[in-house]
Amino acid sequence: MASITQSICECLFGADYHKVDTISDENAVAADVLRALFNANEGGEHLRKSVQDIIGARGWTENIAKRILGGIENALRESAQMGKTMAEASNKAIAEATGFAQDHPYFCAVIAVGILVILMPWVLEALGFAELGPVEGSFAAWWQSTYRGYVTKDSLFAFFQRLGMVWHRTIVET
Incomplete structure (x- = not known):
């Protein structure tokens, strides 16, 4: 006991x-x-x-x-x-x-996207993170434009784009 x-x-x-x-x-x-x-x-x-x-x-x-x-x-x-x-x-x-979530909606949106990516990786493609890069006119393209041409390799955008480029292969291989 x-x-x-x-x-x-x-x-x-x-x-x-x-x-x-x-x-x-x-x-x-x-x-x-x-x-x-x-x-x-x-x-x-x-x-x-x-x-x-x-x-x-x-x-x-x-x-x-x-x-x-x-x-x-x-x-x-x-x-x-x-x-x-x-x-x-x-x-x-x-x-x-x-209150923080209400004051920082973009931060919360990024967390929400991260949750979706973990639960449903295909959401990446729906947001425009495609195998060949951001889809023109998509959320991903808009987000990339906010970097004004300089996306660092360790940024959250770059992380999502890398996932978007490989998620099809990851699902096919498993």
């Missing part, structure tokens, strides 16, 4: 998390911080002091910060139960992300 600590760690760090007795000191600290964050019903100075008491003299390390971030990501993906403070912070962050 799994211990409660192992169950919490698996929830926060993912199901493939290994046995509790192999947890490093930093994993244990990160798990304690995550527990404090997710159980907090008030923020501010009280929460800061609770977390600082857990961190102690060791101080913050990159590994602790990464584990805490990963734990929050996993908990959000799995809709983990949160205390009042974490729920409010989560809702505020989601609202800010929505």
